[in-house]
Amino acid sequence: xxxxxxxxxxxxxxxxxxxxxxxxxxxxxxxxxxxxxxxxxxxxxxxxxxxxxxxxxxxxxxxxxxxxxxxxxxxxxxxxxxxxxxxxxxxxxxxxxxxxxxxxxxxxxxxxxxxxxxxxxxxxxxxxxxxxxxxxxxxxxxxxxxxxxxxxxxxxxxxxxxxxxxxxxxxxxxxxxxxxxxxxxxxxxxxxxxxxxxxxxxxxxxxxxxxxxxxxxxxxxxxxxxxxxxxxxxxxxxxxxxxxxxxxxxxxxxxxxxxxxxxxxxxxxxxxxxxxxxxxxxxxxxxxxxxxxxxxxxxxxxxxxxx
Amino acid sequence: xxxxxxxxxxxxxxxxxxxxxxxxxxxxxxxxxxxxxxxxxxxxxxxxxxxxxxxxxxxxxxxxxxxxxxxxxxxxxxxxxxxxxxxxxxxxxxxxxxxxxxxxxxxxxxxxxxxxxxxxxxxxxxxxxxxxxxxxxxxxxxxxxxxxxxxxxxxxxxxxxxxxxxxxxxxxxxxxxxxxxxxxxxxxxxxxxxxxxxxxxxxxxxxxxxxxxxxxxxxxxxxxxxxxxxxxxxxxxxxxxxxxxxxxxxxxx
Numbered sequence: 001x002x003x004x005x006x007x008x009x010x011x012x013x014x015x016x017x018x019x020x021x022x023x024x025x026x027x028x029x030x031x032x033x034x035x036x037x038x039x040x041x042x043x044x045x046x047x048x049x050x051x052x053x054x055x056x057x058x059x060x061x062x063x064x065x066x067x068x069x070x071x072x073x074x075x076x077x078x079x080x081x082x083x084x085x086x087x088x089x090x091x092x093x094x095x096x097x098x099x100x101x102x103x104x105x106x107x108x109x110x111x112x113x114x115x116x117x118x119x120x121x122x123x124x125x126x127x128x129x130x131x132x133x134x135x136x137x138x139x140x141x142x143x144x145x146x147x148x149x150x151x152x153x154x155x156x157x158x159x160x161x162x163x164x165x166x167x168x169x170x171x172x173x174x175x176x177x178x179x180x181x182x183x184x185x186x187x188x189x190x191x192x193x194x195x196x197x198x199x200x201x202x203x204x205x206x207x208x209x210x211x212x213x214x215x216x217x218x219x220x221x222x223x224x225x226x227x228x229x230x231x232x233x234x235x236x237x238x239x240x241x242x243x244x245x246x247x248x249x250x251x252x253x254x255x256x257x258x259x260x261x262x263x264x265x266x267x268x269x270x271x272x273x274x275x276x277x278x279x280x281x282x283x284x285x286x287x288x289x290x291x292x293x294x295x296x297x298x299x300x301x302x303x304x305x306x307x
Numbered sequence: 308x309x310x311x312x313x314x315x316x317x318x319x320x321x322x323x324x325x326x327x328x329x330x331x332x333x334x335x336x337x338x339x340x341x342x343x344x345x346x347x348x349x350x351x352x353x354x355x356x357x358x359x360x361x362x363x364x365x366x367x368x369x370x371x372x373x374x375x376x377x378x379x380x381x382x383x384x385x386x387x388x389x390x391x392x393x394x395x396x397x398x399x400x401x402x403x404x405x406x407x408x409x410x411x412x413x414x415x416x417x418x419x420x421x422x423x424x425x426x427x428x429x430x431x432x433x434x435x436x437x438x439x440x441x442x443x444x445x446x447x448x449x450x451x452x453x454x455x456x457x458x459x460x461x462x463x464x465x466x467x468x469x470x471x472x473x474x475x476x477x478x479x480x481x482x483x484x485x486x487x488x489x490x491x492x493x494x495x496x497x498x499x500x501x502x503x504x505x506x507x508x509x510x511x512x513x514x515x516x517x518x519x520x521x522x523x524x525x526x527x528x529x530x531x532x533x534x535x536x537x538x539x540x541x542x543x544x545x546x547x548x549x550x551x552x553x554x555x556x557x558x559x560x
Binding site for chain 1: 309310311312314315316319322326393394395397398399400401402403404405555559560
């Protein structure tokens with residue numbers, strides 16, 4: 001199946017000369033959740049805005065469902081819904097009117113049944129006649145999601161969907177994404193919360209300084225780049241590492257109460273057996289040991305640092 | 308053409324008028340009535356007639372034009388500035404709507420609102436002074452052309468402005484003086500000769516002159532010149548908007 005979104009050599013240099021996107025290519029498959037990770041100012045929003053038609057590309061091509069987003073922008077934009085990062089301010093309009101406007105902008109006839117379903121799905125039905133300014137921040141964000149969904153897009157862009165919201169609301173947003181995915185909507189979200197990508201994404205792209213430095217299946221990425229940490233809690237603290245243990249990559253931690261060893265879980269030899277033997281040879285007794293997989297966040301920090 | 312989208316924007320903008328009915332309709336009517344009392348009643352009673360028309364009746368076309376221009380300008384500038392200010396403009400710009408459709412919808416709504424105010428002022432004026440309308444078709448033509456032209460100018464200002472100060476600046480510092488000096492309250496022929504020549508540089512003179520001619524059959528400049536200048540002004544605004552959309556100026560970086 002051809003990708004639902006195909007970006008080829010897309011670049012963007014703003015009028016001031018700032019190059020926000022270096023030539024970048026990316027394919028998004030129908031039905032997947034793709035997380036675009038990157039630090040602030042990496043080019044995430046520029047990339048999304050260019051696909052959605054808010055920013056003019058300096059070069060390259062964007063095909064949405066096979067339609068060029070410059071020459072066939074009407075067909076292309078019909079397939080896309082956008083939930084922006086910035087929350088619109090000062091709205092006196094009622095929720096349902098806002099949703100109706102969004103549908104109208106896409107040239108579609110009114111559909112009150114659909115609007116009712118979307119508002120109910122997003123737990124907004126009770127607030128349908130409330131003015132936007134009366135709603136809490138989380139509710140407002142859901143209104144934005146409703147507005148983006150009311151023309152039944154095939155691709156939904158969520159730009160920083162959980163920036164600055166509390167934990168409960170973040171979980172709420174994750175549930176919404178899961179529901180949408182189940183309906184077959186392709187979702188592209190940007191975030192700098194790694195746990196968000198870890199929780200929701202099928203694939204992860206990492207962007208930094210306008211360059212897409214990596215695109216990988218999330219699980220594969222975790223496997224490939226995931227390093228593990230072995231921690232051995234000693235029965236009695238030591239002040240110096242015994243000679244037999246030096247040169248193995250072990251560090252003293254917790255003021256000598258434990259030993260720390262970082263290894264590649266995918267490696268042929270992890271070195272763990274050797275370490276355990278060396279511990280026994282040195283006569284060090286331990287009362288516990290545990291291993292920890294590095295999180296996407298740690299992987300991400302490493303990647304961005306290296307690039 | 309995406310007509311449903313244009314309709315959606317148009318109706319949305321018109322709904323804003325309903326929400327702010329005092330500001331949109333009542334205040335221009337009130338201020339125009341005050342003009343009638345001050346200029347028509349107090350001062351007008353000391354000026355007998357201008358070119359055979361009572362002063363109170365003479366100022367009616369100018370007053371309508373002045374309100375029409377300021378209303379079209381402020382409605383259109385506010386209409387396109389506000390979604391940029393609140394951040395909702397993304398929705399219009401990412402929808403399958405062309406720039407032409409966006410312009411028609413916003414400018415159409417602003418012009419409509421201004422024309423509603425203009426008609427209300429006309430009806431209010433009928434209560435104060437006897438008014439004749441010699442060339443109703445021409446009056447309508449100047450009325451619509453002026454509303455559309457100034458709505459286009461307002462649209463440009465609304466895109467250009469990046470704060471409320473700028474949004475107020477142009478109408479206040481340029482358009483209001485031009486409207487006042489454009490012969491709303493007097494005939495250009497009443498000015499000293501040098502000022503008469505200078506006045507001809509003011510585009511508003513042609514609009515008011517043409518509009519007044521359609522009421523009383525008398526004008527400061529010829530009808531053809533009035534119409535030509537009005538159309539020229541309209542085309543200039545259209546050209547600027549075309550340039551804005553071609554370059555993405557401020558709307559699409």
